[in-house]
Amino acid sequence: MALSSEQFAGYMRQMAGGALITIELFAASFALALLFGTLIGIVTQTRNPVVRALWKTYASIFTGVPSLLVIFLVYYGGSAMMTALFGRAKPFEVTPFGAGLVSLTIVYAAYVADLVHGAVQNLPRGQFEAAAALAIRPRHAWIYVILPQLARLALPGLINVWLVMLKDTPLVSLAGLNDIVAHSKLAAGATKEPFVFFVIASLFFIAFSWVSLAATRRLEMRLASGMAEVKS
Template sequence: MEALIAYARPLAQGAVVTVGLAVLSLALATLLGGLGAYGRLGGGRFGAWLVFIYTTIVRGIPDLVVILLVYFGGQRLVNTLAAALGAEAGFQVSPFVAGTVSIGFIYGAYLTETFRGAYMTIPRGQIEAAQALGLRPAPLLLTVTLPQLVRAALPGYANVFQVLVKSTAVVSVIGLADMVGIANSAGKSVREPFAFFVAVMLFYLLLTWASTTIFETLERRYARGFANAR
């Protein structure tokens, strides 16, 4: 316990890094998932094919492999391009940036299917009726499609975020000073790894509990609003 107290500040800083990594990765995954769902549903044959390749490949590769590819491969790619342009090489990819891009890219594939499935649950007749009433694409999206899409996608979206949060722990292997990385270093230095990883376990349990509570509240609110609208 004394060792944990001594490292309380670094652990707290690592916890902030972990939360920031999870939130930014989720934002990127949401963007990619939305674009991917649009490509599958309205991007034509070529767009649907590209998204299918993306989701199939990403979901078949371990998270750690993608993170290592982005971190080391990204550095090599940028330095190769810099050398080809006559610029000075030696560019370093930040572990935080590499982790955010990797996790966002991975879970964008899962959210693509989540959003596509949610859109498929919307009755086609509602969209056609709104179009017959003269609703333009933007008002139709905001008043008819999006509210129902959010309601249908929230359970799957919450599940994806739960898995995404746990994946942030893997980023410590490329040197990110997150909760896991700091706990690992501190535990080795004071020879008390068990105490530090118990603290990490409790932190992740707290984080997943808080996110579950937030998403369940949102699900109830959207379900209540949908029932009132009917």
């Protein structure tokens, strides 16, 4: 069918609204995954066998199960699980956005935790010893001494997690989220012009990735600015 400029503008407005939902879900999920992943990565430094066993179980499950299956499990089974846990007479309602937020957070917190755990292990032990020798409280030592160095060490891995998570976010559209992919599919079906709208959706992700990479390069330079240059 011939697509008028007015129709095209209408579909583009819908896709713009979907793009905003995609960005909101992605940003919220990444922020939570970064927060919980960092906490888990620090807690797993303990030698407590129970904590280490729980961490290995959690990591093996959520780094091995596809994100799409986790989304489906949360979306279709989350209401029953929450109702059983809290014993409410009225079932909990799980929205596509909520299911995506919980699923992406759970999955990618495991990857972030693994990165943080490895970054802590790669820090020279002298950093901890120096903080202790200066009588810096452990909490302050982590905040002002350890975490800034962890950010520099873990940043390349976090960039990869950021980009992979961005590409997994549209999977939530299969659970009913009206994101940019869902709107591009509807527009393609209504106009019989799938190439046009799927290319536009692809360009959105390309542009978002390009802006992200440009921002992270600046962040890398800023984090490295305080590091002394090692001369051979």
